[in-house]
Amino acid sequence: MRLAALAAAFLFAFAPSAAAQTPAPPPAQAPGSDSGDQRVTFGVRPATATAPDNRASLGYSATPGAVVKDFVAVSNIGNNPVTLKIYASDAFNTPEGGFDLLAAGKPSVDAGAWTHAEMTSVSLSPRSVSIVPFTLTIPANATPGDHAAGIVAALTTEQTGVNGQKVAVEQRVGARIYLRVTGDLKPGLSITGLTGSYAATPFGRGDATVSYIVHNTGNTRLSGKQRVSVSTPWGSTVDGEALPPVPELLPGGLVKVTTTVRGLLPAGWLDAAVHVDPVPVLGFTDVVQPAEESVTLSAVPWAALGVLAALLLGIFAVRFARHRRRRTPVAPAEEVTEHAAAL
Incomplete structure (x- = not known):
């Protein structure tokens, strides 16, 4: 057939x-x-x-x-x-x-x-x-x-x-x-579907994985320069690895991006930010605003907290056992009276 x-x-x-x-x-x-x-x-x-x-x-x-x-x-x-x-x-x-x-x-x-x-x-x-x-x-x-x-x-x-x-x-x-x-040109890029997760180590720094979609929401072809960074609650920022340019997207086109930012302290929460500077097609001078988006990641060192909790629980158990031994009354020894038999 x-x-x-x-x-x-x-x-x-x-x-x-x-x-x-x-x-x-x-x-x-x-x-x-x-x-x-x-x-x-x-x-x-x-x-x-x-x-x-x-x-x-x-x-x-x-x-x-x-x-x-x-x-x-x-x-x-x-x-x-x-x-x-x-x-x-x-x-x-x-x-x-x-x-x-x-x-x-x-x-x-x-x-x-x-x-x-x-x-x-x-x-x-x-x-x-x-x-x-x-x-x-x-x-x-x-x-x-x-x-x-x-x-x-x-x-x-x-x-x-x-x-x-x-x-x-x-x-x-x-x-x-x-x-x-020709006509009314409205170039533009947007960042959608931004998600992130943090993978901690028991004692030390961890990595954040950030995923997002760059979407051409305008009516002209655009590429772009993209970067990802992660900030801690106290204001320090770690930049992600250098990313390749966004490929040239047709109107309505999109590309999915995933990257990893390494060496982050488990600060409780972290803010991941994505920034894309649109680049017009060679030969055109379209003015396009940058696209930005951010998401908050949970960065709790659960493994380290678990070890610490287990350690504290062990210390408490030992102290409690010692305390009970000190408070337990000791029974008095029986008195033995010897009577001499009168002859």
Whole structure:
């Protein structure tokens, strides 16, 4: 029985740099199969009407109702002819903050739906390039701010799984599309879901684990510089380890962060603070207020208190036992009177 399952082999090369044109690797071979020279390697990158160019991504700024025309170059870098599907799809952030596109067959409702390639497929001979024109039509009611999508070249191959079933595996690569629709821009980041816990040692300092979500609540792309610190009731502060920048988040995107602040005294309670300075997209000067949030952690050294309580209880028991021995009356010895018998 053929299994027409599209495996989630989304081998994207949607990095916002020259790495965005990295070709898809060859499909995996089933164990024991003879691959021969069937390698399939292809890529997609921005282009002019005649050749690939050096743009890292397809970026535009336009008004609602505008029409943008541009090109991508689809390359077959392998040694065999290949036919690739060409389509556009909406972009989104993964929970780790990465850039991804909707799965094949899932309908787009944003910039992916506004983008239409003039070819739905291309057939490429080995070591060849095809220029594909496309049109981005911005609706008159498009919301202001940033919209993201990608133009995809995809190859579906049939492979045999370890259980002998036939599986359709889709490889896809593409070029990112970034569109800024002019209008009222409201950039902003927020910190939500902030939680923390303190792990004490019996005698000494402990560690605080802090988790939170950085959420892009505005309508422009933003990254950010983040830091976490923990303060004691008497005002001393311990900074957490250096954190990597918040990855570039699309509007509505989010990333989950967990970090540890070490070497904290069990002060009864501690205040953990998260601070994120938003960073606008390169080339834009959006003014964005920092995002801050804090949470109070219980930092009671229960293990040390338990040992101390046990020690105090032992001392009390010993003293109580001694006190009872001192107050217990001693019975008087019986007097024995000897009477001499009169002879």
